Amino acid sequence: MDGRKGTRTGEVMDAIRRRMAGGTLSPGERLPSIRRFATAMGVSPSTVVEAYDRLAAEGVIRSRPGSGFYASGGMPPLALADAEPRLDRAIDPLWVSRQSLDAGDDTLKPGCGWLPADWMPNAAIRRAIRQLARAGDALLADYGGTRGSPALRRLLARQFADEGIDAGPDQILLTGSGTQAIDLICRFLLRPGDTVLVDDPCYFNFQALLRAHRVRIVGVPYRSTGPDTVLFAEALARHRPRLYITNSALHNPTGATPSPQTIHRLLTEAAAHDLTIVEDDIFADFEPEPSPRLAALDGLARVIRIGSFSKTLSASIRCGYIAARPDWVEALVDLQVATAFGGPSPVAADIVLTALGDGSHRKHLEALRRRLARARRETADRLHALGLRPWLMPRGGFYLWCSLPDGFQGGSQGGFPGDAAAELARAALHDKVVLAPGNVFSVSQTASGFLRFNVAQMADPRVYEVLARAIAR
Amino acid sequence: MDGRKGTRTGEVMDAIRRRMAGGTLSPGERLPSIRRFATAMGVSPSTVVEAYDRLAAEGVIRSRPGSGFYASGGMPPLALADAEPRLDRAIDPLWVSRQSLDAGDDTLKPGCGWLPADWMPNAAIRRAIRQLARAGDALLADYGGTRGSPALRRLLARQFADEGIDAGPDQILLTGSGTQAIDLICRFLLRPGDTVLVDDPCYFNFQALLRAHRVRIVGVPYRSTGPDTVLFAEALARHRPRLYITNSALHNPTGATPSPQTIHRLLTEAAAHDLTIVEDDIFADFEPEPSPRLAALDGLARVIRIGSFSKTLSASIRCGYIAARPDWVEALVDLQVATAFGGPSPVAADIVLTALGDGSHRKHLEALRRRLARARRETADRLHALGLRPWLMPRGGFYLWCSLPDGFQGGSQGGFPGDAAAELARAALHDKVVLAPGNVFSVSQTASGFLRFNVAQMADPRVYEVLARAIAR
CATH class of the missing domain: 3.90.1150.10 (Aspartate Aminotransferase, domain 1)
Known part of the structure; x- marks a missing residue:
């Protein structure tokens, strides 16, 4: 787009937004005609057309064919960012x-x-893909089961057992990605207007995701030993959040790992305020020695563990997982069928399974x-x-x-x-x-x-x- | 991998499994040292290392850093219930x-x-998977671009052009599945409490999906020539729905195809009431002759076309798409990054692309x-x-x-x-x-x-x- 024209279009859009915000253009009211407004703003009619089209795209105004543009009454479509490319x-x-x-x-x-x-371990991935090419028709052609590959869930259950997390394969749900795991949990637990705690700073996409759920985001300052537990407790008392989303090992972006005391304090406070915690364990493979996990101490009562294979296996082979209370998993299965008709590609889960089992891993x-x-x-x-x-x-x-x-x-x-x-x-x-x-x-x-x-x-x-x-x- | 070495690795693995099954190696007991067992089996130490690593990946044995390998505490629980609906x-x-x-x-x-x-065309899928195994590291390891495979989007754009739908590759967004395509659109356009029209009867998962969005669902009786246009118009006037979701060709569940008159009437009414339509074209490949499409008549102004490859290529290789107005696609891209960190597995999109281009298709x-x-x-x-x-x-x-x-x-x-x-x-x-x-x-x-x-x-x-x-x- 022409930069100058883009700027002028933006000015016209802002002028309309100001009128609406200031109440001089009410919901349902007709906007000025394109020619008239072009003259008023000192721009070309095509600039106004573009501004109106963009506002209509945002849902701020509506076009009625043959009749012009009208200020919208309702909410605009959900634009997470202004769409400047x-x-x-x-x-x-x-x-x-x-x-x-x-x-x-x-x-x-x-x-x-x-x-x-x-x-990345591309040789192992190639071996896994070659093995996939020899798989039976059902794996290559069919939808998978609603929880995803039983063999991969059994492998995860064994890994969790090593970490002290007792979760049967039925308590594990494969998802399209780690992000989709959190998204599904948000859909399950949150209502618009709820409050969610995150670390400050935290992985930026937690914020983008939570915006899509129209919840209020409250940050807890993050220290070198994990979230500030005093401020965490204060935030629970004050904001009554429904959910707290965090990385416990190798926190993103700081790389810090919470101390055992912090982990214990967080769980104690969460229990006192009936808070659910999502523990995003995506960096687990990078730890030289395992550190304390919220899910291990809590036993998957109020902690939901999620993760994926994108960081150490492949980000191209999309597959994430959720480990949670059995009754929650059952509800999450329904929600995943309704909104995605299943989790990861069964072929993707198969590649992950084979590559994790590769002797070189x-x-x-x-x-x-x-x-x-x-x-x-x-x-x-x-x-x-x-x-x-x-x-x-x-x-x-x-x-x-x-x-x-x-x-x-x-x-x-x-x-x-x-x-x-x-x-x-x-x-x-x-x-x-x-x-x-x-x-x-x-x-x-x-x-x-x-x-x-x-x-x-x-x-x-x-x-x-x-x-x-x-x-x- | 060397075939002979692979066989030897398997022999070592079998030997350990036999010891465990026979009780000469009990749960928790330390395995023979690598050097000792290599001598005993007449293989190289590296073969034993690989065998132990693979058994560890299977969960049969556990590695304790600095201490060696130990037999696992029995077989993991086999959750037979997980296959039983x-x-x-x-x-x-x-x-x-x-x-x-x-x-x-x-x-x-x-x-x-x-x-x-x-x-299903499993031979073509196998050829596509074998080709994938020879792909470069970036395709196998990296997240894809936010819109998904450019080559697959170009192929779709050409198919659409054949049907009279003028959509550039940038107007196409690949998604994790056809269901995820609709879900993303619902997130973009709907607010809890909005009203959405569907056909009565309609694909059951439209209802499950819309329930997850907490909207009111209104059904329009479906006739042999498509939705009843009189009742459709009445529903628009009365309920002011934000969205209508339908299949235009080979409607699910009836198998009916709307008449050209119905298609035209639906679009006229939609324009009069500023209604957006999702046209789910998932059965397009099954038509003996193409029938009129809402998206073709409308030119993707208020119609959003979605589809997938699950019905005629593979349901295991999850990949869907959205074709819509450019500004809407831009917002949908953000929403998909926020809620799924991207669309289909790039490897899945590559398999789809190769299989669609297979001479046998x-x-x-x-x-x-x-x-x-x-x-x-x-x-x-x-x-x-x-x-x-x-x-x-x-x-x-x-x-x-x-x-x-x-x-x-x-x-x-x-x-x-x-x-x-x-x-x-x-x-x-x-x-x-x-x-x-x-x-x-x-x-x-x-x-x-x-x-x-x-x-x-x-x-x-x-x-x-x-x-x-x-x-x-």
Whole structure:
């Protein structure tokens, strides 16, 4: 789109929105005619047409053929973000996902949340796919059962048993992805207007997902030992949240792991306030030694454990899971049939099952942890040279949550009004580097002095060149 | 993997399994050291390492870092109940799905909504999977782009153009399934308390899905030429629905196809009342000749077209799509990232793309249509002998919507209080035959005199025996 025209269209849209907000244009009332409003605004009629069309697309106004445009009475369609494409898109909780997922091959992604493709166990995946090609007709052609592959659920049940979580295969539901696991739980437990607790900072997509559920999001400040338990207790008493969503091991974005005391306190408070907790255990494979789990201490009474295989096996073979109370799983099965007609592709679950059972898998994970430990140290050193300092040194995983150099810490120093990290991310994006600015993770918008780095995505020196240039501006 | 080495690994695994089965290696006991066992078995230590790793992946043994491998504490619980659908479950819009999806191999499913596995193009699917095993790392390991495979979207755009629907690849969004396509649209357009129109009868899962969105469902009586246009117009005026969900070709459950006049009238009324329509085109491949489409007449202005590949390619390879206005697609992309972190597995989309492009595909579809026409005639004849009569003879597809024999038509005749078809279905389920009773399709619950049959699932004479016995009761 032409930038100038885009700006003018935006001005016309804003003018209409202001009239509606101010009450000079009431629901059901006809909008000014295109010609008249074009003259009034000093723009071309085509600009007004486009503005009206876009407002109609947002549901703010409605078009009645042959009769013109009218202010809507009801709610607009659910737009999670303003739909500006590509580079000038607002930096919101969807920004990193959209920029990273749709980036071209020439774009570097130190802000993304996955390993480079050549770090993944592709040989084992290829073996699993070749085995799949020899499977029977039923596996290749049919819908699977409603809970998903029994063999994969049995394998997960055995893994959980090793971690002290006693969940039979019937208590496990395979889902289309880890995100879909959380989404299904939200559908099951939440009503619009409910309150949900998340960590501040937390994985940005928790916020995007919760917005889609039209719930109120309350953040609990996150410390190096996990969520602040005093503020957690206060938030429970004050906001009566229905749900708390967290990572217990290798928290995203900080890489921290809650202490045993924190885990115990969280569960005690949750019991006192009848709070349900979703424990997203997606980074479990990256831990050098297992850490305490909410689900293990709680025994899947009020904790729901979810996870997926996207981080250490394949993100292309979509498959997640839920482990929860049997009666909840039964209800979640119905909900998944109604809204998706099942969970993951049965063929995807089969590839996951075969690859997890591949003799090479344990060694792959060990090598991966060593490689990440090395990359973590090297990246921390190189970022340090640029004045970027890790908030803490994680025990595992691929994230480093780093504070910006002095002068960028506050909201408006260093010539960057507003959000320092967001401005750095915007500048880097023009140089084809996707960063993850702190505030996309922060409900309270208090992380403008932070960036999250993925140490596995920082081998290319251009990352550091672009960072240095953006910082020096 | 080296074939000989693979065999040796298997021998080592078998040796351990024999020791455990014979009791010479008890649960919790340490396994022989790798070096010792390699000598004993006359294999290399690496073969033993691989055997132990695979047994650990199977859960037969456990690894304790720094200490070796130990026999697991007995076999994991075998949850036989997980394959067994609950017989006493209430007959609601989810009943047919749950009973069909979780049915054991000994259950016949004339009520289900899919073809038998051996009617599907499995050879082409196997070729596509073998090709996938040779794909690059990025396809096997990475999340895909947010809209899904560009090549598959281009192929769909070309198909749509053939049908007179002008939609660029950017107007197409791949989804995890056809159901997820509708679900995403509902999330985008609906608020709790909104009203949605469906056909009466309609695909039962539309009702289950809409219940999950907490909207009011209003049914429009369905005639042999499509929805009753007079009652459709009345419903629009009276209920102001936000959305109408329908199949335009080979309607589920009746197999009817709306007339061109009906299609035109629906669109005229929709325009007058600013109604959005979801056209679920999942049975398109079964049409002998294309019929008029809402999306083609409307040009994707207020019609959203959705579909999937589950009926003619594979239901195991989950992939659906949405074609809609560009601005709506942009918002739907955000919503899909937030709630599922993307659409179908990229590997699933790749298998679909390859299989659709397989030289055999067109011939497969032609043969399938002929085979279904034959099965339709034969099934109608055999049902007729039992007093079950098709409401109409569909042009294609696998459904026959049949009225029950005289004496079962009303609500409480023939000794069946309440719902005659539901009672037949319940009786048949005890004989391991899943039927689809009329009222699971009917918002107004006025179809107790009907059953929907799937002519492709009725080759086994037991279906007719069980039907005859249930009717004679």
